Amino acid sequence: MDIQELVGEIPIEGEYSLEGIDFITSGEQYLTFTLANEQYAVDILCVEEIRSWEKPTIIPNSPSHVCGVINMRGVIVPIIDLRLKFTIGEAVYTDTTVVIVLSIDSDGCSKTIGFVVDAVSDVLNAEDTDIKSAPAFGGCVPQHFIAGLVNVGDNVVTLLNVEALKQLESHQLKARGEQWIKNT
């Protein structure tokens, strides 16, 4: 099939009507990835690059989900292990383990952060109308990280709120103090 035709089939913009209210939406593309057998997705426009896993430089006294920093063409990029951050699955590094580097631009400042995931899987097209809100039934991932759910076939993909991912917890002195006491 001609690539142009393929592109043509992807809806980019359109008008939709829902219960008498008109919406103008744009069809968005999302990059999906797996975290411990679960499917997650982020806005593809934020993805700077996908890198293979390499051992980063440790940041002293950082929370356990902060793996460290790497050098991405002269820029120092922190690496966050999403499995540890969301406390889903274990931080095991396999051949498919990759780092998705996101460039998140908001409030006039842009941050580039890498996220360790088990594997990238697909690119997903989803209209805003396809995105359902997530039921507040617990789960390990804090609610404010979830932008919504999308049904793909029999699976459900969790859309992540990229802006929320940008927020990094401040270092906790307390944890370190405890560690110190343990050592002595």
Add this chain to the structure above:
Amino acid sequence: MSVDLSQFIPNFLAESFEGLELMESSLLNLEQDDDETINAIFRAAHSIKGGAGTFGFDHVTEFTHLVETLLDEMRNGQRAIKQDDVELLLVSVDCMKMLIEAIRDESDYDKDKIDETYQLLLVALNGKEPDLLEIPSKSTDTTTTSKDGMLEWKITFIPEHHLVQTGNDPLLLFNALAELGELTVEANSSNLPSILDADPQELYLSWNLTLRSENATEELIREVFEWVEDECELTITQNKPIECEGHSTGTAENNPSTQPVEATKESIAIDTVTENAQLEKPVVKAAAKPATKSKVDVGSIRVGVDKVDSLINLVGELVITQSMLSELGTDFDISKVERLTSGLEQLLQNTKELQESVMRIRMLPISFAFNRFPRLIHDLGNKTGKDIELVLKGEQTELDKTVMEQISDPLVHLVRNAVDHGIEPANVRVANGKTAKGTITLNAYHQGGSIVIEIKDDGGGINRDAVYNKAVEKGIVDAGASLTDNQVFELIFEAGFSTAQEISDISGRGVGMDVVKKNIQALGGRIQIDSTPGEGSTFKVNLPLTLAILDGQLVKVGSETYIVPLITIVESLQTKAELINRVSGDMVLYRLREDNVPIIPIYELFGIESDAKANTLEEALLVVVEADGQKVGLLVDDLLAQQQVVIKSLDENYQQVEGISGATILGDGSVAMILDIPGLIELAMQNANQRLSSKLQSIGTEGAMI
């Protein structure tokens, strides 16, 4: 004739600020009969006026014109150089600065202040007869729209000599003008050559015209001269006082009628080139405004051509080395390995020199920061009634531009402090057997890899007891605690600390010294105080030369590599078991000659797994570093190379980390953390305190159980 002049506005602004700086510093040094200085001031004012006129910044032109006139009178000897006038001129320079800053930032300015100064200038120019005082305000009503609602325009028309050859006849122009209103023509024949030299086809006359009209506007008058505007110098002035935000009819040469006409003529005669350019004003006006906006935040550096030349030379050499190496690479065999090594060595040398040259471009002499102090001292002296002399030393010492920008404010604060707290009033000084005139010395010099700026006063010194008592009163220090002099002086930097008896508007609110210290520390610098009662105090600011590159010692801790800033390292040594002391409840000290240095195990502090070697304190490597006068020993596994590292920010994408000042990229592309020694010491202290309090807590609970 539609050259887009707005592109030159940044240049105009930069030059104007330079001119203003020159005016200010010259005014401060102005003495009687100093023709050279007054000429320099006049020239600076004059070129600002010219430039402002060119770009249509009428309010600047109008204001500067008065300043220039005053200066001109001084220059011609019509007016003696009096302190009052100098003060007025200094205030005027401030006003001009304000006006030009308003252009740069496209913001508003303090119109009242400008108007007030403008009136003061008018008064000064008209002598001080009381009845003349009224004239400026009166002239607003009388001449702008004289009794019958007439506007009076003064037009100076200086055609080029060949004007008639292009078929233009001034008479026709004047007739056209006369149609607009009542015209008075005055010809100036002073340039007429002798009859033998005169070319009958040339025009040697110039004219001063006065047009009184009800409905003439500047545009209408300009229209008359439209065909000859490239071939003449034309000034159109409406007779009325300044109108700062006025409509566009106000022009470059808005002479108030109170001003002697001679002065106007004279300045026109001098203004040949610049005023000619004013013709383009209507074009500029539209274009200028939006164009300036985008340029507001773009900082620029003026660099000496020699620096750029050396850079170009180096790049040339680099290109040669590169081509040599690539030639070597096309057909390489092992026999050429020697040439390769020498080529690589050359490359190393080139890169190093290139780096240094690039760094040098960012370096500016510290006089840029020092320049503002003569004025500051002058003003503060007036305010406090103290007679103070400022001595500047080492003005040519170079400093990185960013460091310079950030150190300016702390320096100003320290100088204000020296004036307010340091220097005593004259009567006290004399009573103590000192000269009535106080001296503040600013000195800058290089020391090792850093720059030292000293702010020294010959005042009364810091009152140790007063500081101590105040600290006790504030609860910073326990009563009866014995402190060294240095520890007492350090108290000054505590937030909210002030020993001033009375709060003045110069300093003494206790706001500031803590900020000063913080700012200096933020730059990676430190500040020390040295003070002798009765003899004065010295504040010594120690700063790194640049913020971008640092000389570092690479050390290994476990699998991690860290960079210790070379400047902080006192020495590195192998520990000896017998010199390690555990004292006062498990505090580990190392005896370094007479000093006892606390040991900070980095692996423990940072929670890294380390080799067993460092865990046993015997025969481990200790890097002794110093910060804020505190020595500590960092326990490391290995010492690696020393090298210059480029500092990368961690908080750009992440956040600040305690004990880490930034990151860098090593030769193999991996990231290494740069240790922040003062931060590290603080971190270790916090940890020790935390450990202590939690120990106490556990003892407490045990005690309760018993």
